[in-house]
Amino acid sequence: MSSLVGTAALVRLALRRDRIILPVFIIILAVMVAASAYATAELYPTVASRVEATAVINTATSTLAMFGPIHDETSVGALSTFKMGIMGAIAVAVLALIIVVRHTRAEEETGRLEMLGATVVGRRAPLTAALLVAGGASLLTGIVTALTMIAVGMPIRGSVVMGFGFAGLGIAFAAVAAFTAQLTKSARAASGMAGGALGFFYLLRAIGDASAGNGLSWVSWLSPVGWWQQTRPFAGDRWWVLGLLLGLAVVLSALAYVLAARRDFAAGLLPDRPGPAAASPSLRSPLALAWRLQRGGFLAWAVTFVAAGFVVGGLTSSVDDFLTSPQALDFIAKLGGVQSISDAFLAVELGFMGVFLSVFGMQAAMRLRSEETAMRAEPLLATAVGRVTWALSHVTIAVLGTTALAVFMGLSAGLTSAAQVGDIGQLGRILLGALVQLPAVWVVVGITVAAFGMAPRQIVIGWVALVGFVLLGEFGALFDLNQAVMDISPFAHVPRIPGGEFVAAPMLWLTAVAAALIVAGLSGFRRRDLGGS
Amino acid sequence: MEAAIQIEKLTKTFGSTRALDELDLEVRVGEVHGLLGPNGAGKSTTLRVLLGLLRADSGVARLLGGDPWRDVERLHRRLAYVPGDVTLWPSLTGGEVIDLLGRLRGGLDEKRRAELLERFDLDPTKKTRAYSKGNRQKVALVAALSSDVELLLLDEPTAGLDPLMDAVFRECIYELREQGRTALLASHILSEVEALADRVSIIRDGRTVDVGSLADMRHLARVSISADLAGPPDGLTTLPGVHNLKVDGTHVDLIADPDSLDKVLIALTSVGVSSLKSQPPTLEELFMRHYGDKKGALKGEGPVTP
Numbered sequence: 001m002s003s004l005v006g007t008a009a010l011v012r013l014a015l016r017r018d019r020i021i022l023p024v025f026i027i028i029l030a031v032m033v034a035a036s037a038y039a040t041a042e043l044y045p046t047v048a049s050r051v052e053a054t055a056v057i058n059t060a061t062s063t064l065a066m067f068g069p070i071h072d073e074t075s076v077g078a079l080s081t082f083k084m085g086i087m088g089a090i091a092v093a094v095l096a097l098i099i100v101v102r103h104t105r106a107e108e109e110t111g112r113l114e115m116l117g118a119t120v121v122g123r124r125a126p127l128t129a130a131l132l133v134a135g136g137a138s139l140l141t142g143i144v145t146a147l148t149m150i151a152v153g154m155p156i157r158g159s160v161v162m163g164f165g166f167a168g169l170g171i172a173f174a175a176v177a178a179f180t181a182q183l184t185k186s187a188r189a190a191s192g193m194a195g196g197a198l199g200f201f202y203l204l205r206a207i208g209d210a211s212a213g214n215g216l217s218w219v220s221w222l223s224p225v226g227w228w229q230q231t232r233p234f235a236g237d238r239w240w241v242l243g244l245l246l247g248l249a250v251v252l253s254a255l256a257y258v259l260a261a262r263r264d265f266a267a268g269l270l271p272d273r274p275g276p277a278a279a280s281p282s283l284r285s286p287l288a289l290a291w292r293l294q295r296g297g298f299l300a301w302a303v304t305f306v307a308a309g310f311v312v313g314g315l316t317s318s319v320d321d322f323l324t325s326p327q328a329l330d331f332i333a334k335l336g337g338v339q340s341i342s343d344a345f346l347a348v349e350l351g352f353m354g355v356f357l358s359v360f361g362m363q364a365a366m367r368l369r370s371e372e373t374a375m376r377a378e379p380l381l382a383t384a385v386g387r388v389t390w391a392l393s394h395v396t397i398a399v400l401g402t403t404a405l406a407v408f409m410g411l412s413a414g415l416t417s418a419a420q421v422g423d424i425g426q427l428g429r430i431l432l433g434a435l436v437q438l439p440a441v442w443v444v445v446g447i448t449v450a451a452f453g454m455a456p457r458q459i460v461i462g463w464v465a466l467v468g469f470v471l472l473g474e475f476g477a478l479f480d481l482n483q484a485v486m487d488i489s490p491f492a493h494v495p496r497i498p499g500g501e502f503v504a505a506p507m508l509w510l511t512a513v514a515a516a517l518i519v520a521g522l523s524g525f526r527r528r529d530l531g532g533s
Numbered sequence: 534m535e536a537a538i539q540i541e542k543l544t545k546t547f548g549s550t551r552a553l554d555e556l557d558l559e560v561r562v563g564e565v566h567g568l569l570g571p572n573g574a575g576k577s578t579t580l581r582v583l584l585g586l587l588r589a590d591s592g593v594a595r596l597l598g599g600d601p602w603r604d605v606e607r608l609h610r611r612l613a614y615v616p617g618d619v620t621l622w623p624s625l626t627g628g629e630v631i632d633l634l635g636r637l638r639g640g641l642d643e644k645r646r647a648e649l650l651e652r653f654d655l656d657p658t659k660k661t662r663a664y665s666k667g668n669r670q671k672v673a674l675v676a677a678l679s680s681d682v683e684l685l686l687l688d689e690p691t692a693g694l695d696p697l698m699d700a701v702f703r704e705c706i707y708e709l710r711e712q713g714r715t716a717l718l719a720s721h722i723l724s725e726v727e728a729l730a731d732r733v734s735i736i737r738d739g740r741t742v743d744v745g746s747l748a749d750m751r752h753l754a755r756v757s758i759s760a761d762l763a764g765p766p767d768g769l770t771t772l773p774g775v776h777n778l779k780v781d782g783t784h785v786d787l788i789a790d791p792d793s794l795d796k797v798l799i800a801l802t803s804v805g806v807s808s809l810k811s812q813p814p815t816l817e818e819l820f821m822r823h824y825g826d827k828k829g830a831l832k833g834e835g836p837v838t839p
Binding site for chain 2: 109185186274275276277278279280283284285286289292293296374375376378379380381382383384385386387527528529530
């Protein structure tokens with residue numbers, strides 16, 4: 001078909017551009033999943049120990065909401081992958097959607113695709129190439145993961161199902177991104193919508209999984225992320241569910257092709273409406289501009305956080321439902337108190353919120369770098385705006401934005417939970433639990449700002465640090481790491497509230513570390529050249 | 534009076550690339566100064582150093598009596614800048630960008646803004662992602678020209694403009710020169726510099742190779758002569774200072790160095806001249822003198838005189 005001419009060349013171009021990130025991602029993910037499976041399997045060598053552990057996991061609402069149930073309490077593979085399985089699948093989905101947007105809408109927005117399109121490149125070639133690269137990367141991730149899983153001694157059948165499940169969810173979200181990339185003119189919005197869809201479906205299955213006791217487990221079936229779980233690797237190995245993921249991919253890509261064929265180059269589905277001929281009186285400072293540029297993203301995050309708060313707060317009562325089961329009572333005893341089971345759930349969820357808050361804060365701070373490389377900082381800095389003033393504008397959005405988001409989620413979770421348990425004091429406890437995350441979040445922001453000021457080409461350090469902190473928190477104990485190593489993560493110092501005791505000292509010194517990092521970044525930025533790349 | 538811009542022996546390297554190599558530049562108050570050079574000569578780097586966006590490795594740069602690296606905020610209130618590659622915030626309208634940049638500079642003249650929008654035929658209600666390259670350029674031009682500043686730094690400001698808009702831009706520059714304002718115009722478009730600039734600095738490989746008014750440069754540059762003679766020419770081939778000699782029967786085309794012009798004419802009239810056409814050098818020829826046939830030969834030399 002002539003509309004596909006040039007696809008091979010575009011695939012090669014995409015692989016050339018992604019030649020570092022793809023292998024790095026695939027190897028890290030496969031090794032992480034296999035290593036965590038291996039280490040977990042070591043912890044539960046006997047069937048009895050696995051049955052016991054599975055019983056606790058399957059009754060604790062927090063783990064159900066986060067990772068879903070384990071469908072075979074005797075399976076070593078199912079227990080060993082109950083965390084990293086779903087996390088890995090979601091990571092593959094994120095990779096796939098980023099690849100697709102990066103090689104379609106982002107190329108169109110910058111005008112680079114126009115240059116390519118003028119050569120002998122068919123109308124459908126760019127989208128096809130992006131889907132091939134994203135699908136191929138997903139499939140390769142799945143295969144490599146399956147092989148490493150088999151290499152560490154996991155059952156072959158289950159490893160293969162899990163690997164293909166990774167590939168399936170990746171391919172499905174490649175198609176989701178192909179679809180969202182047709183809707184808007186902005187690459188940022190396209191990946192935001194696809195990522196939002198992923199978050200929504202994750203939350204949907206969280207509701208289904210956590211509320212299975214209330215007969216709501218069907219809700220999980222509304223979500224592609226839920227379908228991934230229903231392939232049940234190591235616990236039934238249901239191949240046919242992969243068909244649902246592939247079916248979704250086919251439908252959405254077909255839709256994307258139809259939309260792409262109907263629209264003009266570089267256009268979205270919605271026509272541009274004229275905007276104001278003059279700037280509003282408030283648009284008169286770098287901070288006002290930073291807010292203007294980031295408010296759309298912030299509002300999307302705010303809606304997500306408030307919704308997540310309602311879900312988390314609403315689940316408090318189902319946590320209490322499990323108080324009667326003997327395994328749960330055992331679990332409570334281990335945690336040391338009756339009140340503590342729902343507290344522990346809330347504290348864990350708020351800890352997760354801290355990680356997501358860091359993602360927002362880091363992205364808000366990284367805007368400095370993207371504005372710089374896009375040469376949009378230059379006209380601003382050519383006016384009477386000093387460098388520090390300009391840089392502080394986006395840093396302010398990062399710091400105040402994370403604060404506002406924490407308050408929003410604390411309020412929505414707190415109010416819902418207070419209504420559930422009939423105790424208004426719950427609001428204060430949960431709000432505090434949300435706010436104590438902030439100093440650690442600001443440290444991540446600080447690391448990003450420091451990288452921006454001192455090593456701008458290595459701005460990715462922000463992501464590396466955050467992923468490292470999360471891995472330390474999730475797997476540090478599993479791999480029996482030294483406490484001093486685990487303490488590198490700022491999140492290790494956050495008091496677990498509600499339930500735990502509030503201590504002011506780490507709050508203060510984490511804030512001080514964050515401030516020092518920001519100051520270091522700003523002074524580095526003052527001294528360096530402004531660069532395009 | 535102190536010069537608006539004074540640069541001496543300015544050097545800037547990026548890794549192993551020497552973008553500016555002891556560049557000299559003087560822009561006097563009230564003049565339109567052309568900064569001429571091909572792509573990669575160091576024009577944009579020079580402007581970015583003057584804006585305090587890049588820090589020079591060595592040498593002196595003074596701007597409106599201040600240090601461009603240190604006195605950023607104070608100096609930037611008195612200047613406006615049009616970048617060579619205008620990228621704007623895609624979600625803002627052109628009008629919003631113009632207002633924002635004007636306010637951040639310390640205010641803009643509303644009347645002048647409206648007038649310039651009219652003259653440049655720019656729709657300020659469009660989102661900047663919908664603008665063509667030329668229209669983005671207009672946004673930057675309107676933003677810069679509608680402010681009441683002493684100095685304009687223009688980096689290939691007409692890139693993407695159509696000839697009509699080009700003419701509007703030229704009018705604007707004439708007006709600001711009449712108001713006594715100063716402009717540094719970096720360009721590789723020779724006709725534009727020829728039409729607008731009082732003085733020109735020609736740079737190459739980060740180094741100034743020629744400075745002066747166009748009249749001075751022309752005076753120093755070769756003249757092209759085309760003549761029909763009464764008979765075959767005589768003695769021209771051996772005459773020093775004659776280049777590109779072409780003889781077609783009794784027709785002669787040649788290029789003469791200015792100081793051998795006298796002898797060339799004597800040689801021609803000794804045969805008998807029936808028609809004579811002489812042309813002063815265009816800026817293109819000045820330019821080619823530094824970039825064309827001597828490519829590579831000028832490295833390390835100062836301004837060249839024939």
